[in-house]
Amino acid sequence: MLTIAYCGPIAASGEPARGGFEAANRRLIDDLRRTGLAVIELPYAPERKPAWRKLMAYGTGFAGLAWRIATGAERWDVFHITPLRRQFMLAEYILCQLARRRGARLVVDLRAGAIAEDVASPSRLRRAALKRILAAADLVCVEGETYLELDDVRGRNALYLPNYVDAGTVGQSPAMPSTRINLVFLGRIVPEKGIEVAIDCVRALQAHGRQVQLKVIGRGDEAYLDRLQVDTADLPVSWLGAVPHAEVPAHLHDSHFFVFPTRHRGEGHSNALTEAMSQGLVPVAADNGFNRQVIADTGIVLDITATGKDYAAAIETVLAGGDWRGMSEAARRRILEQFTGERLVPALVERYRDVVEGVARSTRVAEPSGTTLRAAVGRG
Known part of the structure; x- marks a missing residue:
């Protein structure tokens, strides 16, 4: 059985989500478990108000995640992260590096918009961190198919993974x-x-x-x-x-x-x-x-x-x-x-197995329009 360490903003089971990241991650985690995969949740700290409390919550939260990843006893086949990017980029880079050092395959799931702006961020440090995260990824998932054409994604092992509902x-x-x-x-x-x-x-x-x-x-x-x-x-x-x-x-x-x-x-x-x-x-x-x-x-x-x-x-x-x-x-x-878990989740599970087994292959991903879009071929 594959074990997935799933890291990012995650809504608690049965609780209203605080935003799109939390809602989508909660749904996908539950669906992955239904396929028979073991999923260990590594949730980000919940947001706090005012801003200084939010900063403290995220700071202590990232420190706790880094400690758990570096010293924990769990064995993971895949480390799947939905990075928030921007001011969190450096912390997320550290989490990815720690997971890789423990031998987990890295899946980077790019959610929300403005990815192109993040890739071209005026902050050289943030820009470099994102580029290195993507370069280290065994699989890059993208929420919008246009992101398959980003310079840092094109030519890599990539999968179009939009948001979805249960059929x-x-x-x-x-x-x-x-x-x-x-x-x-x-x-x-x-x-x-x-x-x-x-x-x-x-x-x-x-x-x-x-x-x-x-x-x-x-x-x-x-x-x-x-x-x-x-x-x-x-x-x-x-x-x-x-x-x-x-x-x-x-x-x-x-x-x-x-x-x-x-x-x-x-x-x-x-x-x-x-x-x-x-x-x-x-x-x-x-x-x-x-x-x-x-x-x-x-x-x-x-x-x-x-x-x-x-x-x-x-x-x-x-x-x-x-x-x-x-x-x-x-x-x-x-x-x-076009947008159901029954259609999309099996494709992700198949890619998990491919990267764990070291398989590099071309996959054709259905566009919402009904035509086809080839996912980039990269290393497994």
Whole structure:
């Protein structure tokens, strides 16, 4: 049996995740165990507020991980890390080097966006650390297929590993919008994710005479949430807070549109986007991260600077054109066909076995569009 040491931000079992890294890692770890692999969790310290507490938590957390990796009794075949990069790069480089010295194969899983910026970081030290991490990797996983073409990834053993859902959780398309349009905002409640644009969208739809409801699901800073709730006291906005991952589909099943006006610099492949599409919600999202790649022709992609009025206009266009039913079914089908664990996890397990056995081979990885994309061939 292969043993995988999985290192990164990891949500506790049954608890709401604090962000996309935690949610995706929790799901993948559970699925890897279901395939029969042994997985040892090496979680990063949870975030703290204010900033100085966060810095202390991460500092002591990385020191504890380094000690465990260097001195622990566990034997690992693979060390799989989802690095946060940026200011954590040097610490993550040390963790990777310690794991390699213990004989584990190194799998570096590049999540979120802005990887190209990290590779070209103005910090020579951080840039060198990332390059050395990638150079030492036996396998590089990427969340967006475009990253297979990065200079530090091209020509290496690489795998396109997007975010996904379990096929069994893919729901049926909801009923057609009739008297009321049900919108959802799912994710971290922070300004850069676009929550205020989504609220402005509600105002614009109301101004057009539409009955509308917005569900907001996710965690955020308490003071910021309090202000938003005061500002929306006269609007049809329901604040549901953070919910366990398993309960998310139930909160989505009667909704029509997923509004995702993210302007987050590090946006990648959003878990929330995949989950919403899997329940037949038509996505209306910003052209940021991998949104356009994931959505394709199943929703509306707007400029990253689009306003709430622009989002409302896009929704009106879909409803006026009578396209909602077809787009809803297409979104659901796209997830079922391209972004499920049943399709993606076996490919990762196969790559684990290859790198442990020292096998170098070419693998063709399915693109979401349905064409094929060759993963780079490198050393095993």
